[in-house]
Amino acid sequence: MFKVLVSDPISDLGIQKLVDAADVAVDKKPGLSEDELVAIIGEYDALLVRSQTRVTPRIMEAGKKLKVVGRAGVGVDNIDLEAATQRGIIVINAPDGNTITTCEHTFAMMMAVARHIPQAYLKTVGGVWDRKSFLGVELRNKVLGVMGMGRIGSEVAKRAKAFGMEILGYDPFLTEERAEKMGIKLASVDDIIRNADFMTVHTPLTPETRHMISRKQFEVMKPGMRIVNCARGGIIDELALVEAIDQGIVAGAAFDVFEVEPPAEDHPFLTNPKIIVTPHLGASTVEAQENVAIDVSEQVLHILRDEPFINAVNMPPIPANVRSVLQPYFPLGEKLGSFIAQLTAGAVKEIVISYAGDLADVDTQPLNRYVVRGVLAHHLGTDQVNVVNSMHLAKERSVNVVVNKSSVAKDFTNLVTVTLRTEEAERKVSGALMTGYGPRIVQIDSYPVDVAPEGNLLLVSHTDKPGIIGSVGTKLGNNDVNIATMQVGRKLAGGDALMVLTVDKQVPASVIDDIVTLPELHKAKVISL
Numbered sequence: 265m266f267k268v269l270v271s272d273p274i275s276d277l278g279i280q281k282l283v284d285a286a287d288v289a290v291d292k293k294p295g296l297s298e299d300e301l302v303a304i305i306g307e308y309d310a311l312l313v314r315s316q317t318r319v320t321p322r323i324m325e326a327g328k329k330l331k332v333v334g335r336a337g338v339g340v341d342n343i344d345l346e347a348a349t350q351r352g353i354i355v356i357n358a359p360d361g362n363t364i365t366t367c368e369h370t371f372a373m374m375m376a377v378a379r380h381i382p383q384a385y386l387k388t389v390g391g392v393w394d395r396k397s398f399l400g401v402e403l404r405n406k407v408l409g410v411m412g413m414g415r416i417g418s419e420v421a422k423r424a425k426a427f428g429m430e431i432l433g434y435d436p437f438l439t440e441e442r443a444e445k446m447g448i449k450l451a452s453v454d455d456i457i458r459n460a461d462f463m464t465v466h467t468p469l470t471p472e473t474r475h476m477i478s479r480k481q482f483e484v485m486k487p488g489m490r491i492v493n494c495a496r497g498g499i500i501d502e503l504a505l506v507e508a509i510d511q512g513i514v515a516g517a518a519f520d521v522f523e524v525e526p527p528a529e530d531h532p533f534l535t536n537p538k539i540i541v542t543p544h545l546g547a548s549t550v551e552a553q554e555n556v557a558i559d560v561s562e563q564v565l566h567i568l569r570d571e572p573f574i575n576a577v578n579m580p581p582i583p584a585n586v587r588s589v590l591q592p593y594f595p596l597g598e599k600l601g602s603f604i605a606q607l608t609a610g611a612v613k614e615i616v617i618s619y620a621g622d623l624a625d626v627d628t629q630p631l632n633r634y635v636v637r638g639v640l641a642h643h644l645g646t647d648q649v650n651v652v653n654s655m656h657l658a659k660e661r662s663v664n665v666v667v668n669k670s671s672v673a674k675d676f677t678n679l680v681t682v683t684l685r686t687e688e689a690e691r692k693v694s695g696a697l698m699t700g701y702g703p704r705i706v707q708i709d710s711y712p713v714d715v716a717p718e719g720n721l722l723l724v725s726h727t728d729k730p731g732i733i734g735s736v737g738t739k740l741g742n743n744d745v746n747i748a749t750m751q752v753g754r755k756l757a758g759g760d761a762l763m764v765l766t767v768d769k770q771v772p773a774s775v776i777d778d779i780v781t782l783p784e785l786h787k788a789k790v791i792s793l
């Protein structure tokens with residue numbers, strides 16, 4: 265008999281299939297603390313959660329029988345994926361079931377902020393008949409900026425068109441072609457900030473999206489903008505938003521999510537008359553809760569019964585014989601993918617993976633998934649892309665993955681080259697495993713280099729002239745950035761060259777801005793691996 269613990273309020277109807285299964289016993293215990301969960305999790309084979317339960321490494325450690333954690337919803341930021349993967353616990357989510365519900369909540373919030381509905385309600389039920397204070401604005405003919413055109417963002421854009429809004433969409437995977445098909449304009453973050461009347465965010469929370477709207481963006485924002493966040497707290501810098509409202513830049517904001525949930529009693533959003541809030545209700549409808557619970561229950565049953573399953577967000581087991589040959593290349597493949605994604609600007613169209621040498625004779629599919637994961641995780645978040653779903657996500661986002669093989673690898677036993685084609689550029693990086701040194705990046709575009717793919721890298725393209733290396737070193741030194749290693753790749757003496765530095769800490773943006781002012785210096789780019 266399999267034992268399943270449900271530790272958040274999850275739809276009874278949705279989990280009926282689990283309850284009815286003859287080989288499963290379901291316990292519903294919402295609201296347990298971490299200690300309480302640690303005390304009982306050892307007897308369970310599966311854990312079902314929403315966003316409240318934090319599934320920590322301690323809980324995974326205590327879950328000696330735990331095979332699967334099922335998230336009845338999209339975001340898995342409350343589940344420690346690393347710890348789950350390490351212990352071979354499969355984490356699955358239900359990515360499609362709450363899309364429409366969250367999109368509709370976004371609209372409810374956008375209209376409520378346009379028409380001051382919560383504020384007007386409070387006054388009216390308080391006995392004050394105030395028709396003067398709540399002059400609103402129409403949505404019609406307004407520009408709506410949508411940051412993140414995935415499942416929810418796309419549905420929001422679709423509905424906004426019916427309201428007569430003009431839509432500017434931004435997403436690393438949004439191509440001109442798809443935008444045109446949807447009848448929206450492909451835009452940059454800057455276009456949206458400067459031109460939108462309303463802005464709504466629908467990205468995951470990743471290092472790249474954290475505070476993607478902060479002081480710098482508010483400074484150049486179109487005055488009078490109204491902002492909605494029904495995605496994740498932290499995408500918009502909360503304190504900077506309050507300042508922008510006080511300065512009259514932002515006319516109103518509607519937030520369903522907070523950087524810390526629930527927010528502290530003295531959180532400034534709770535007393536600001538121009539900010540309306542809901543307690544993370546985006547997915548809270550009867551329909552969505554049933555959908556996500558049904559989806560996740562079905563997959564949990566498959567996993568418990570050792571049947572094929574979908575929607576895993578962490579690592580699946582890989583056959584032992586394939587693993588032994590390819591495993592040493594997994595970190596290299598993923599890092600090459602991440603490296604090239606960070607280096608190449610523009611919407612991703614094609615990933616070309618070329619294997620040269622002995623690897624040409626092996627079924628490289630598991631390794632391909634690592635490379636694609638490296639590329640996509642930079643944009644979608646490491647919690648959303650793994651080696652189970654990376655190829656599927658690439659297909660879903662119309663990213664073409666091409667694999668080439670050649671048995672000849674000049675100078676190396678095996679060479680893995682990843683070429684990334686975007687709407688704006690084509691860049692490539694090659695890597696190899698060097699006996700005694702581990703994974704190395706051996707070529708960037710056409711520049712030969714020898715760099716360990718780890719930590720903070722600084723890439724500087726420049727003309728090969730005396731003194732440039734020293735000047736870059738001095739600028740870094742003056743800003744307390746220590747250089748660990750340095751490489752210069754060049755094609756011809758006196759021609760174009762590429763300097764690759766490994767540095768002991770992230771180079772601040774202001775230092776990069778300063779470095780690029782040096783003569784004969786073309787570009788500088790920070791890459792974290």
Ligand SMILES: NC(=O)C1=CN([C@@H]2O[C@H](COP(=O)(O)OP(=O)(O)OC[C@H]3O[C@@H](n4cnc5c(N)ncnc54)[C@H](O)[C@@H]3O)[C@@H](O)[C@H]2O)C=CC1
Nearest residue numbers: 339366412413414415416435466467468494495546547643
């Ligand atoms: N308030 C709530 O109750 C709910 C919140 N959510 C949250 O809504 C968000 C979106 O969910 P879905 O649409 O289902 O996910 P999705 O994965 O379909 O879409 C996310 C999109 O964001 C894009 N993106 C990533 N980084 C970006 C960047 N730097 N700039 C612009 N776009 C970027 C991705 O390319 C992707 O297309 C997630 O954070 C999810 O956790 C989802 C359901 C309910």
Ligand SMILES: O=C(O)C(=O)COP(=O)(O)O
Nearest residue numbers: 314315316337338339547
């Ligand atoms: O699905 C998501 O990402 C959500 O944020 C919904 O969270 P919830 O299941 O309502 O706690």
